[in-house]
Amino acid sequence: MASGFIYEHCFSSYSHNPGTNRYSFEFPSYWIQTAFNCREVQLRKLLITPSARDLTITNIYLRNADNQLNASFNVSLGPNEGMSTFNDRMTREVSLMIQEYRDDHDLPKFGVRDFEFKYNFTKSQLIFNVLSRTDGDGNAYYFYFDDAQSSSDFDAITGVNCTELFKNIQAFQDGSSTAEEFALFLKDHPTVEVWTPEGSTMVQRIIFNNVWSRSTLFVSSSLSELNALHYLGLSNEVYTPPKLYDVKGIKNTLDIHLFNLDQNTQVELPADGKDRITIEVVLSAE
Numbered sequence: 001m002a003s004g005f006i007y008e009h010c011f012s013s014y015s016h017n018p019g020t021n022r023y024s025f026e027f028p029s030y031w032i033q034t035a036f037n038c039r040e041v042q043l044r045k046l047l048i049t050p051s052a053r054d055l056t057i058t059n060i061y062l063r064n065a066d067n068q069l070n071a072s073f074n075v076s077l078g079p080n081e082g083m084s085t086f087n088d089r090m091t092r093e094v095s096l097m098i099q100e101y102r103d104d105h106d107l108p109k110f111g112v113r114d115f116e117f118k119y120n121f122t123k124s125q126l127i128f129n130v131l132s133r134t135d136g137d138g139n140a141y142y143f144y145f146d147d148a149q150s151s152s153d154f155d156a157i158t159g160v161n162c163t164e165l166f167k168n169i170q171a172f173q174d175g176s177s178t179a180e181e182f183a184l185f186l187k188d189h190p191t192v193e194v195w196t197p198e199g200s201t202m203v204q205r206i207i208f209n210n211v212w213s214r215s216t217l218f219v220s221s222s223l224s225e226l227n228a229l230h231y232l233g234l235s236n237e238v239y240t241p242p243k244l245y246d247v248k249g250i251k252n253t254l255d256i257h258l259f260n261l262d263q264n265t266q267v268e269l270p271a272d273g274k275d276r277i278t279i280e281v282v283l284s285a286e
Helices: 029-033 083-104 152-158 162-174 179-187
Strands: 005-011 022-026 039-049 053-058 061-063 068-070 073-077 115-120 125-130 140-142 192-195 205-208 218-221 231-234 237-247 253-259 276-285
Touching (some): 039 231, 068 083, 179 192
Antiparallel strands (some): 039 237, 061 068, 061 140, 125 205
16 A cells, blocks of 8 residues: 555454354554554464363263273363364273273173264264163263262363263262253253153263364454355465455454354354464555
């Protein structure tokens, strides 16, 4: 531009309303207060960086008619490691659990195909699932003695206080709360599904919905007015040359919305704020 100013800026601090996929960044004050008629935003970099996470559940048991197996697990994810890494490491964790069980029992009653802890990318779900449900075998997840615990990182990625969830499952299983009371608890936690056979307290599936895959996202913004989707870019992209957007009227904030790559499923980052959003731009006006 012939006159005015050109200024490099990095957006990193944002505001967010829980329960939405909208994240708002304030433009710098000089940008808001100037009376320039023609403004441009040049997008250089759009990064959404997952934090390292320690995903731990202790004292969750798989039990059948004859035996029980402590299925506690710990999976650490480094920055930029996604839920596909979680799946790979959980597969190894389950194999190790089964091997240790076999080493301690002459007639093992559990196998690697009896249960799973797995992330489903299609549905953005983290699933605890009993796979072997033969009539009479009684395979189910059980919780005892108020000793099941979840790490703060596990709570963050699921958006649930899982220690509280496990205590409520235990109360349902040992009869200290009714099925109706447990249903009311789940109603207050709509992102969690707990499945039991009809008339039974055997928990055979726990599903945590709306869990971010920690992978690339589709990002929309009101800056982009050229298409109905308001496509701004994909996360973790560097743009050379920068993407150019004309800004009309007075804008105090840069608002973005996060979606999975299907462009339909909204994504909300964990509420603890450990995951970073970085947007590098060049602001210019004349």
